[in-house]
Amino acid sequence: MLVVSYGTNSVRPMSENSKPHGTIKTTEELGRLVRGHRKSKHLTLESASGLANLSVRFLSEFERGKDTAEIGKVLKALNTLGLDVIVRPRNSVDASSPANLHLESTAEGIGDPKAADQ
Secondary structure, three states, rough: EEOOOOOOOOOOOOOOOOOOEEOOOOOHHHHHHHHHHHHOOOHHHHHHHHHHOOOOOHHHHOOOOOOOOOOHHHHHHHHHEEEEEEOOOOOOOOOOOOOOOOOOOOOOOOOHHHHHHO
């Protein structure tokens, strides 16, 4: 199970079709969430792809839910946008368990020199 949430300081509605947090079950849902997060940071595809050193085509296809997007590039895009991934069992409700999966907006990320080192 992939659970998505943003840090409590940055929760805000992104668009009618995207969720600020919740369970992600499809590549389309993940893509919509990432696109909404990118846009909430006022980043274009060009600027976000440049920051992540990824092609605009890749980022666009990922945001549109491409099923075959390369996991390494997906993780790079998420990290650049200040999102974390944590994996947890489907029936688990304990968010503090190390086996949880969340995409969380972090204070680090875009514009933070420390994030570039990670």
